[in-house]
C-alpha cells in the first residue's frame with residue numbers, strides 16, 4: 001500500500017565496484033565490463049521506533065555471477081544489535097554483522113538483486129550501517145539518497161543529531177488502528193511496531209450465493225460483538241462466480257473491502273479457485289482481477305491478497321509459477337501489501353496428496369513479504385496435519401486463510417475437541433486464521449442458523465450454530481497486540 005514518505009523511513013545507497021564505478025552510479029555497469037568482475041551495490045532502509053527497528057538490505061551483484069554470498073556491514077553505534085533476521089543466516093560479533101545466503105537465494109547473476117532483512121534493537125542512536133562488503137569486496141561509495149539520483153557529488157552524511165523518529169502510539173483501538181501496515185518478518189506477520197501478531201477472523205461463504213449475509217448489521221456484529229480482526233472475502237471464480245461477471249464481482253469485492261476498512265478490520269481478498277484445481281486455468285482472470293483490486297486499494301494499509309484458494313492436482317512448481325506471475329501485478333500497484341500463496345493439495349502444504357512442506361522450503365516463491373496458506377477441517381484433519389504445520393511453521397510464514405470446525409465437506413457436526421487443539425496450536429505459533437463461514441447456509445460449518453441473514457440480528461449467541469458459538473468465543477478474547 002502506498003504511503004506518503006514517513007519520517008521514520010531512511011534510505012541510503014552504497015555502491016561500489018573495484019576500479020570501475022563512479023561514486024553513486026549504482027546501476028550503470030554493463031555486465032560485460034571486464035573490470036567489473038567484482039562489485040556490489042547495497043540499498044539499506046530502516047523503519048525505527050523507540051528501541052527497535054526493522055532493517056532491509058537489498059544487495060545487487062555488479063560483478064560476475066556468484067553462487068553463495070556473504071554480506072558484511074558494521075553498526076556505527078555499539079548498542080545496535082540484530083535480534084532476528086530472515087532470508088539469510090545472520091550473526092553479529094561486536095559491531096560487525098554477517099549475513100550468509102541460503103540455498104534458494106545464493107545464486108546472484110550479474111545485475112541480479114536480492115533482499116534480506118532483520119529486526120534489531122538500539123539505544124542512544126540508530127544510524128545506518130556502514131562498510132558493506134559482498135564476498136569480501138567493499139561496496140564502497142558515499143551515502144546517497146535513493147531518489148532522486150544525485151546530480152552533485154553526494155554529501156557526507158553527518159550522524160543524526162536528533163533522536164531517531166518513532167512510530168507514534170496508535171490513535172484508535174481497532175485492529176487496523178493499532179497494527180497499521182503489516183509485513184512479514186521471518187516466519188511471522190508483524191505489525192507497524194515490528195512485533196509478531198496473530199489475526200483472527202471469519203471468511204464469507206461464496207459471495208455469489210450469500211452476498212445478502214454481508215451488510216451493515218452483520219459487519220458491525222463481526223467487528224464489535226465478535227471483535228474480529230479480519231474479514232475474508234471469498235470470491236469464487238467458477239461455480240457462478242467471477243468468470244460470469246468480472247466487473248460485477250470486482251465491484252462487490254471492492255465494496256466489502258470498504259466495509260471492513262470502515263470498521264478497522266483487515267480485509268483478505270480471496271481469489272477462491274477450487275475446481276479446476278490448476279491455478280493456471282485462471283491465470284489471466286487472476287491478473288485482470290488483482291490489477292483492478294490492488295489499484296483500488298493501494299493506499300489502504302489493511303488489505304491482504306490471497307491469490308489462489310486451494311490448488312489441487314497440480315505440482316508445487318506450477319503453483320509457484322502462477323504466484324510469480326500474479327504477485328508482480330499486485331506489487332506494481334501496491335508494493336508493500338502482504339500476499340498469501342495457496343499450497344498444494346487444497347492448501348494442505350501438500351499433505352493431502354502425499355507430499356509435505358519440504359518442496360516449498362526447498363523451492364520458495366521468489367518474492368518477499370509473502371506467506372503460505374494452510375487449510376484444515378478439524379473433523380477430518382488431525383495429528384499428522386498438525387505435526388506438519390508445526391514443522392513448517394519453523395521455516396515458512398503460514399496463514400490459515402480458511403478452516404472449518406467440521407469435516408472437509410463443510411458439513412457435519414463440529415469437532416470441538418480437534419478444533420480446540422488446532423486453535424491452541426495456532427495461538428501458540430501466532431498463526432492467523434479465518435473460519436469458514438460467516439453465513440447462514442444449512443451446513444455445519446456456517447456460524448449462523450439458517451434464515452439468520454433474512455433477519456436484522458447478527459450479534460449475540462441466539463442466532464449462532466454450535467460452530468458459530470464456538471468461534472465467537474475464540475475470536476472475541478482480547479488480542480493484546482504489542483505496541484512496543
Ligand code: IDC
Pocket residue numbers: 239274309310346375377402408409410411436441443445
Ligand atoms: C464448500 C461450501 C459448500 C459448497 C462447496 C462447493 O461449504 O456449501 O457447496 O464449497 O463450492 C474448501 C473450499 C470451500 C468449501 C469447503 C467445504 O475452500 O469452498 O466450501 N472446503 O467443503 N476446502 C476444503 C473444504
